[in-house]
Amino acid sequence: QVHLVQSGAEVKKSGASVKVSCKTSGYTFINYGISWVRQAPGHGLEWMGWISGHNNITNYAQKFQGRLTLTTDTSTRTAYMDLRSLRSDDTAVYYCARDTTWFDPWGQGTLVTVSS
Amino acid sequence: EIVMTQSPATLSVSPGERATLSCRASQSIGINLAWYQQKPGQAPRLLIYGASTRATGVPARFSGSGSGTEFTLTVTSLQSEDFALYFCQQFTNWPKTFGQGTRVEFK
Numbered sequence: 001q002v003h004l005v006q007s008g009a010e011v012k013k014s015g016a017s018v019k020v021s022c023k024t025s026g027y028t029f030i031n032y033g034i035s036w037v038r039q040a041p042g043h044g045l046e047w048m049g050w051i052s053g054h055n056n057i058t059n060y061a062q063k064f065q066g067r068l069t070l071t072t073d074t075s076t077r078t079a080y081m082d083l084r085s086l087r088s089d090d091t092a093v094y095y096c097a098r099d100t101t102w103f104d105p106w107g108q109g110t111l112v113t114v115s116s
Numbered sequence: 117e118i119v120m121t122q123s124p125a126t127l128s129v130s131p132g133e134r135a136t137l138s139c140r141a142s143q144s145i146g147i148n149l150a151w152y153q154q155k156p157g158q159a160p161r162l163l164i165y166g167a168s169t170r171a172t173g174v175p176a177r178f179s180g181s182g183s184g185t186e187f188t189l190t191v192t193s194l195q196s197e198d199f200a201l202y203f204c205q206q207f208t209n210w211p212k213t214f215g216q217g218t219r220v221e222f223k
Contacts, residue, residue, distance in 0.1 A: 035212070044215070045217075047212045047213065062211075101148075103205070104162035105162070
């Protein structure tokens with residue numbers, strides 16, 4: 001089966017950066033992209049960006065341009081999300097998902113808490 | 117950016133009843149729509165893609181319909197495990213926007 005397993009919860013100070021990993025298995029990594037989505041407490045889903053599985057092409061939501069970097073390591077089948085200059089409203093659960101046009105499956109989520 | 121609007125925000129239904137959830141796109145998206153189910157503390161799970169195709173393992177009581185700007189997710193004979201949050205998503209254009217969700221709760 002296809003699995004996406006994310007790194008553990010993080011607590012960061014305002015202004016810091018966070019890097020979340022998403023390790024995949026069960027499919028040919030380079031054949032699919034990975035999208036990242038976040039969900040603030042009690043809120044809906046917000047798409048952040050996408051990265052190709054084979055050539056590092058990225059597409060970022062305008063809101064995160066300049067603060068977000070998505071990367072992959074094809075040797076370990078792992079995708080990474082790096083978000084900089086964290087603010088309190090970045091507190092959310094961050095998900096990776098295999099992007100087959102729609103998102104399936106999703107990682108289990110990583111809670112990032114930003115404190116001042 | 118395509119805006120997705122779901123209604124109602126909350127739907128109160130009794131077990132065994134039918135639930136009908138709506139999703140509207142701000143411009144035509146053809147059939148480039150997916151539905152997801154999310155339970156508390158869990159990641160979303162794909163239910164429907166291409167507006168009407170059930171994902172692997174999704175029970176037949178879930179069905180999707182619609183095209184263009186109006187879409188519907190129907191759950192016939194709600195089971196206890198179906199009480200959850202449901203999101204629609206368009207994948208016609210970047211960004212791949214989501215609706216704000218419909219919560220299906222016990223009546």
